[in-house]
Amino acid sequence: MRELTREQKAELEDIYQRFLHDEKVMRMEEIQMHRGSSCYIHSFRVAKLCILKAARYKRYNMQNLKDVLVAAILHDYYLYDWREHHELKKKHGRRHPLVACENAVRDFNIPKEVQDIIKSHMWPLTPHLYPKTKEAKLVNRMDNHIATREALTFRAFKKKRHEKYLKMISHLFDK
């Protein structure tokens, strides 16, 4: 178990809040993910779970934590609704990590380490894009976990219930 300094927590919180209120990122609010969430909520949910796990371990240095956070927020930044595009339905699972990565490079100029995490988040559906680093493996696993829970929920999406995902992340580090 590790303790982040106040400055480190503030730095991560700042990244989280900047993306949370970014108009480009907020376009994901319009895109339905699974039954119980929008793409926006799903992404911040995955980001919170990833950072909660990663912040506990010393083997994740500060740069690793920042990469995990940004990649988790942008891992589904593909910005289209596959339900509205018949031709995309079949390909969506394999294609969207690459589209999300391309969009994230265009809009946020993300580094190679973050790009690799985004590209491999759907493995094993994309056998050639194996998550090689611990950061990529973490985002891959947590996304899978959250996606399964969202897909299995019978509760309809309610904005209020999800507000807790749209607040701070700093408190997670004190648990």
Ligand SMILES: [Fe+2]
């Ligand atoms: Fe995805």
Ligand SMILES: [Fe+2]
């Ligand atoms: Fe996802």
